[in-house]
Amino acid sequence: MSKPSLARGTRDFGPEQMARRNFILDTIRRNYQRYGFQPLETPALENLSVLMGKYGDEGDQLLFKILNSGDFKSKTTSEDWEGTAKSLTTKISEKGLRYDLTVPFARYVVMNRGSLAMPFKRYQIQPVWRADRPQRGRYREFYQCDADVVGTDSLLCEAEIVGLLHDIFPQLGIEDFVVKINNRKILTGIAEVVGAQGQEGTLCVAIDKLDKIGKEKVKAELVERGFQSNSIELLEPIFDLDKNKDPFAVLKEWLGSSEIAMEGIRELEQVWHFIQLSGLENPRIEFDVTLARGLSYYTGAIFEVKAQGVQIGSISGGGRYDNLTGTFGVPGISGVGISLGVDRIYDVMEELGLFPESHTTSTQLMLTNFDREAFEYGLSILSSLRRAGINTEMYPDSVKLKKQLDFADKKQIPYVMLIGSEEIQSGMLTLKNMKTGEQKKLELAQVIETILQ
RNA sequence: GAGGUUGUAGCUCAGUCGGUUAGAGCGCUAGAUUGUGGUUCUAGAGGUCGCGGGUUCGAGACCCGUCUCCCUCCCCA
Numbered sequence: 001m002s003k004p005s006l007a008r009g010t011r012d013f014g015p016e017q018m019a020r021r022n023f024i025l026d027t028i029r030r031n032y033q034r035y036g037f038q039p040l041e042t043p044a045l046e047n048l049s050v051l052m053g054k055y056g057d058e059g060d061q062l063l064f065k066i067l068n069s070g071d072f073k074s075k076t077t078s079e080d081w082e083g084t085a086k087s088l089t090t091k092i093s094e095k096g097l098r099y100d101l102t103v104p105f106a107r108y109v110v111m112n113r114g115s116l117a118m119p120f121k122r123y124q125i126q127p128v129w130r131a132d133r134p135q136r137g138r139y140r141e142f143y144q145c146d147a148d149v150v151g152t153d154s155l156l157c158e159a160e161i162v163g164l165l166h167d168i169f170p171q172l173g174i175e176d177f178v179v180k181i182n183n184r185k186i187l188t189g190i191a192e193v194v195g196a197q198g199q200e201g202t203l204c205v206a207i208d209k210l211d212k213i214g215k216e217k218v219k220a221e222l223v224e225r226g227f228q229s230n231s232i233e234l235l236e237p238i239f240d241l242d243k244n245k246d247p248f249a250v251l252k253e254w255l256g257s258s259e260i261a262m263e264g265i266r267e268l269e270q271v272w273h274f275i276q277l278s279g280l281e282n283p284r285i286e287f288d289v290t291l292a293r294g295l296s297y298y299t300g301a302i303f304e305v306k307a308q309g310v311q312i313g314s315i316s317g318g319g320r321y322d323n324l325t326g327t328f329g330v331p332g333i334s335g336v337g338i339s340l341g342v343d344r345i346y347d348v349m350e351e352l353g354l355f356p357e358s359h360t361t362s363t364q365l366m367l368t369n370f371d372r373e374a375f376e377y378g379l380s381i382l383s384s385l386r387r388a389g390i391n392t393e394m395y396p397d398s399v400k401l402k403k404q405l406d407f408a409d410k411k412q413i414p415y416v417m418l419i420g421s422e423e424i425q426s427g428m429l430t431l432k433n434m435k436t437g438e439q440k441k442l443e444l445a446q447v448i449e450t451i452l453q
Numbered sequence: 454g455a456g457g458u459u460g461u462a463g464c465u466c467a468g469u470c471g472g473u474u475a476g477a478g479c480g481c482u483a484g485a486u487u488g489u490g491g492u493u494c495u496a497g498a499g500g501u502c503g504c505g506g507g508u509u510c511g512a513g514a515c516c517c518g519u520c521u522c523c524c525u526c527c528c529c530a
Contacts, residue, residue, distance in 0.1 A: 003503080008521070058528065061454075100530090128530085133454085135524070142530065205528090293529090317530065341530030370488070405490035420488060434490070 009132070009140025019362075020355050024172060024342055025125060028145045031168045032123035035160060037147045040122040042104040044129075048096045054103045054297070054327065062130045064097040064140075065089060097129035101146040102297075102324070102337060109150055110328040118151030137312050137344050148337030150325075155267060157336045158301045158320065159274035164338070165305060165316065166280055172345065173354035176308040177315075178284050182291040183268050183301050184319070186251065189261020190289075193254070194234035196227060203227075204292035207238065211290065215239050241289050248287070267300060297321045303338060307348045315348060316340045364451055365415045366408045367394040370401050374419040381444060388448045408434060415451055 006012065013021060045066065052060055068075075072092045080091045098104050101124045109116065125145045134140055147164065149157045162179055169177050187207075191200040206221045213221075222232050237254045241247050248265055255261035268287065275283055293302045300320030307315055318338035325333040349355055365385060367378040378394050385392040395404045401418075408416050418430040418439075428441040431450060442450065 005503095005521080056528095058454090062528080130529080132529075133527095134522090138529075144530065314530070339530065344530055368488090401488055402486080402490070407490085409490040416490085418488070422488095430488095432489075437490085439489085 007140070009134035009138075011139065011141075015362075020349075021342060021346060023355070024345055024349070025143075025145070027171050028168055028340055028342075029123070029125060031164060031171070032145075032147050034167075035121075035147070035164055037121045037123040040105065040108065040124045041126060042098070042101070042108060042124070044097055044127070045095050046098050046104055046107070048090075048094055050107050050328075051096050051099060051103060055099060059099065062132055063099055064129045064131050065093040066095040066097070068092055068094060098126075099130060100128050101126060101144050101339065102148065102321075105146070105148060105150075105337075106324045107328060109333065110325050110330045113330060113333075116151075119149050119154075120151055121147070121149045123147040137347055139343060143342040145340040145342060146337055148335050150333055150335035153334055155270045155301075156274060158267075158271045159278060161303065161318065161336065161338045162271070162275055162283065162285060163278055163280055165303075166283065168340070169305070172349060173356075174307055174315075174345070174348060174352070178286050178306050178308065180286050180288040180291045180304045180306065181268065181271070181301060182288055183264035184298050185260045185264025185267070185300065186255070186289065187264075187292060189255045189258035189264060190235070190238070192258045192260065194231040196231045199225075199227065207290045208292035210239075238289055247289070251289070264300070271301065293317060293319060297324055299323070299334075301336065307352075310348050310351050312344055312347055312351075314341075315344045363391050363393050363411060363413045365390050365392045365417060366404075366411075366413045367392065367417045368401060368404045368419060369395045369398055370404070370420070371398055373421065373424065374398075377424050378417075378419055384444065385448065388452070390448065390451050405434075417447065 048063070048065065051063055055062070076088070076091045080088050105122065105124060109120065123146060125143065127141055127143050129141050132138060132140060147161075149160075162181075165177075165179055169175070187204055188200055191197055191203050196203060202225045203222070206218050206225070209221075210218050219232055222235075223229070237250065241250060248269060251265055252262065255265070272285075275285065291302060291304055293304065298319035299322040302319035303317060304314045305316035316338060318336070320334065320336035322334040323331055324335060325331070367382065369375045369378055375394075375398060382392060382394055395407065405416060414434055416432045416434060418432060420430075423429050423441075426441075427443065429444060429447055430439055431442055431447050432439045440450075
């Protein structure tokens with residue numbers, strides 16, 4: 001016999017947590033639908049051939065792999081066992097848990113491209129799994145809430161995502177947030193201009209840490225990773241960019257020789273313009289040239305949302321990918337999407353005390369039951385109360401009234417109906433308000449009226 | 454994947470230098486109150502000290518291993 005325990009990095013969600021999580025999920029779902037996104041669900045399990053190689057080398061390590069069923073050993077050779085863990089894995093595991101929702105979505109689009117109306121807008125709210133080391137705000141199983149549009153290059157999509165975020169977060173009570181925006185093309189252009197083509201990935205990883213570790217350490221890291229010192233000198237404009245009123249103008253001058261950088265800048269200007277046209281008041285958007293994001297498939301705009309005043313990672317991220325379906329043999333389908341992290345949003349809301357109180361209770365009225373007669377009488381009026389729209393339950397056992405009231409108190413049920421011989425004879429039911437302790441004798445119709453008002 | 458840290462009752466935590474029967478608060482159960490919750494009072498139940506091994510006359514405490522929690526790096530939501 002062993003004590004039960006949770007798998008590392010996983011959690012249970014009890015009733016009050018679920019009420020809060022559902023509040024978040026419902027808010028997100030409602031807004032996704034209002035922008036014309038349609039629901040999609042895909043399996044928790046995917047073939048590893050679908051998942052592997054999509055998240056970089058480190059991503060493959062973070063995939064949970066599922067051991068083949070049956071006698072997987074008999075299908076391997078002794079050479080397999082002597083080789084690397086990686087090559088053995090491919091022999092004994094062919095399925096894995098999904099790592100995000102974007103890749104399964106790409107697979108779905110490819111498999112259904114004949115019948116989908118393009119551009120296709122879908123939202124997807126499901127758990128994903130990562131074999132990461134758990135920490136505050138990081139779990140091995142967590143929910144993502146994705147919304148993506150595929151099949152159009154229109155920058156309207158980028159602007160719509162910004163609008164969507166500006167609808168969702170205030171509705172959750174998170175007023176103080178920033179949508180950081182950058183464009184991968186600008187980063188590519190920078191690598192070009194400083195003479196570090198092809199080292200763009202390294203550049204991104206280092207620059208991304210600027211706000212965390214500071215300018216000098218970023219430079220040190222670049223040196224360590226083999227950057228030429230004149231390349232690093234040429235990077236200087238990046239470090240002062242946030243002090244400028246018009247960063248786009250500065251960038252245009254600096255990166256004028258790079259066609260791709262200019263394209264990225266033009267795209268962002270267009271997005272800003274669309275946001276302005278859409279009439280969004282006080283947009284909380286910020287161009288951040290140091291925003292890079294790790295996922296290698298982004299090619300255009302990239303987003304990240306930070307909640308201010310809370311020490312927690314980003315609560316949302318996303319971007320445009322020009323060729324996601326390319327790895328599945330269908331090039332040329334571009335898309336742009338956003339992913340919200342419910343678990344982190346939950347932590348932010350908890351820390352800032354933003355949960356509305358009314359979301360925890362579900363039962364409004366409990367009928368007591370202290371003998372057979374009361375039980376039968378209660379049963380006869382139970383369904384009328386429920387049909388009237390009141391969440392009602394009857395205490396299932398005939399035990400002492402004290403115990404029943406104690407239960408109602410713990411479950412924070414606001415009303416309790418006391419039924420005894422006196423009430424049954426007169427038809428006047430005793431309704432007790434658990435908050436005030438006040439009791440009244442009422443007819444059934446009056447009881448319903450009292451509770452519903 | 455690298456480094457650090459934690460684990461004692463349902464929960465939060467004491468437990469001295471290695472020494473007799475491992476404690477507190479909260480919670481739980483029962484009673485004071487056989488038709489009335491929250492407050493109060495009284496009594497009670499509840500422990501393989503994460504797990505496995507070792508040192509010792511003796512281990513909750515010391516040593517090794519392992520799992521877990523939390524943190525830093527890496528990376529990310």
